[in-house]
Amino acid sequence: MRGPKSSATLIVASCSLIFLLTTRGGSQSAVTQHDDAAAAAAFESLVPALHHPRCMNCHSTGDYPRQGDDGHRHTMQIRRGPDGHGVNAVKCSSCHQDHNLAGIQMPPGAPGWHLPSPAMPMIWEGLSDRQLCELLKDPRQNGNRSVEQIVEHMETPLVLWGWNPGDGRTPIPMPQHEFLARVKEWAARGAACP
Numbered sequence: 001m002r003g004p005k006s007s008a009t010l011i012v013a014s015c016s017l018i019f020l021l022t023t024r025g026g027s028q029s030a031v032t033q034h035d036d037a038a039a040a041a042a043f044e045s046l047v048p049a050l051h052h053p054r055c056m057n058c059h060s061t062g063d064y065p066r067q068g069d070d071g072h073r074h075t076m077q078i079r080r081g082p083d084g085h086g087v088n089a090v091k092c093s094s095c096h097q098d099h100n101l102a103g104i105q106m107p108p109g110a111p112g113w114h115l116p117s118p119a120m121p122m123i124w125e126g127l128s129d130r131q132l133c134e135l136l137k138d139p140r141q142n143g144n145r146s147v148e149q150i151v152e153h154m155e156t157p158l159v160l161w162g163w164n165p166g167d168g169r170t171p172i173p174m175p176q177h178e179f180l181a182r183v184k185e186w187a188a189r190g191a192a193c194p
């Protein structure tokens with residue numbers, strides 16, 4: 001049985017811990033204060049952009065990319081392949097370059113154009129907002145990234161392409177600076193999920 005002395009030590013220890021945690025929180029600036037409700041709200045506001053066809057055409061189920069605003073299966077039997085870059089002679093890079101080719105129905109492009117690998121397919125289709133949020137935070141599903149690295153990833157070419165998708169394609173309607181601001185807000189507030 002625990003004596004009164006050790007309980008007292010325990011209480012003092014827990015109090016110091018709480019004190020440490022609160023003062024650490026208190027020393028942070030207003031923008032970076034953890035706030036689960038604000039983080040979850042920031043994530044919710046991102047969902048329409050994340051679910052946009054410009055993202056979903058590479059983040060959907062199946063062993064193939066998709067096309068168009070209706071997300072139809074990529075024509076010409078294009079497949080994900082063992083590493084997401086296509087199969088044998090039909091690599092994504094056979095047609096997709098590091099920039100959009102001008103003209104309607106010409107291949108769009110950005111540096112490193114490919115699908116996630118089948119081993120870590122990063123499929124967002126069919127997930128609830130909460131599940132999508134949990135996936136983005138899970139290093140075993142998100143390409144071994146921390147939340148900070150997910151934030152950084154939102155400024156890499158395949159993501160930025162969504163705002164510059166080439167002739168005849170609808171860009172993501174939420175302004176890009178607003179999208180990035182909300183991603184950063186979500187992370188800074190503690191990256192809680194809805």
Ligand code: HEC
Pocket residue numbers: 049050054055056057058059084113114115116117122123135136137141142143150153158159160161162163172
């Ligand atoms: C041409 C295909 C393609 C498009 C379009 C695309 N992505 Fe991705 N995405 C990928 C690939 C491939 C990876 C894996 C890259 C890696 O791990 O290095 C990935 C990974 C990610 C990740 C990290 C893993 C995860 O699912 O948590 C995020 C976040 C992400 N993409 C966001 C977006 C957003 C937002 C858009 C739309 C604005 C988008 N992507 C459009 C191919 C694409």
Ligand code: HEC
Pocket residue numbers: 053054057058065066067068069074076078079080081084085086087090091092093094095096104105106107108113114115169
């Ligand atoms: C034989 C040529 C060819 C190959 C190989 C190819 N694509 Fe495409 N892809 C195209 C063309 C052409 C378009 C444009 C179609 C259109 O706009 O009607 C396109 C469109 C797309 C789109 C649609 C973008 C959007 O949001 O509408 C995605 C995503 C895509 N390709 C991904 C891939 C990936 C990933 C690979 C490799 C696994 C690949 N493609 C291989 C020719 C190809």
